[in-house]
Amino acid sequence: MSNERPIEVQLWRGAIIPALSVAVLGNIIAFVLRGTPGFVAGIFSLVIVVIFFAVHLAIAKIADRLDPTMVMVLAMGSYIVKVTFMGLFLVVTMKFTEPKFLDRPTFAVMAIAITSAWLAGEIRAFLKLKLVLKTTKE
Numbered sequence: 001m002s003n004e005r006p007i008e009v010q011l012w013r014g015a016i017i018p019a020l021s022v023a024v025l026g027n028i029i030a031f032v033l034r035g036t037p038g039f040v041a042g043i044f045s046l047v048i049v050v051i052f053f054a055v056h057l058a059i060a061k062i063a064d065r066l067d068p069t070m071v072m073v074l075a076m077g078s079y080i081v082k083v084t085f086m087g088l089f090l091v092v093t094m095k096f097t098e099p100k101f102l103d104r105p106t107f108a109v110m111a112i113a114i115t116s117a118w119l120a121g122e123i124r125a126f127l128k129l130k131l132v133l134k135t136t137k138e
Contacts, residue, residue: 007129008061014125015053015118019046022117026110034103041107048089049114052082053122 023046030038059078063071093102 006061008057010129011060011122011125012054012057014128015122016050018121019049019114019118022113023110026113030103030106030110034106037099037101037103038106040101041103042110044093044102045107045110046114048086049111049118052086053118055082 023042027039027042027046030042034041055078059074063074066074094104
């Protein structure tokens with residue numbers, strides 16, 4: 001990866017490529033094993049995971065030049081909001097969709113697999129970065 005790109009772009013590319021690869025392969029398998037409900041579950045899980053982690057990278061971009069205390073407040077606040085919205089989305093999805101439309105076990109397995117791929121890709125991309133950390137002399 002080129003170091004001329006912003007760090008967030010490098011992390012995004014490092015994460016989205018493995019996540020999409022797992023999602024495509026998983027959706028094919030889900031469709032073969034569970035039919036259309038499995039495919040729909042795979043798409044739903046991909047959307048949820050991408051939104052969850054895209055917000056994280058967007059906040060990292062916003063917090064680039066903020067005070068570390070504000071970064072922590074922003075990170076914790078965004079985490080609380082993301083988890084709350086994810087919980088509400090899951091409750092609404094499970095309550096108002098029929099199992100014949102969205103296969104719940106496939107949704108769970110796909111969400112875990114895509115999340116694992118995203119995190120592995122993001123960690124790999126982060127380790128490839130050549131970051132210079134500023135330290136203060138005391």
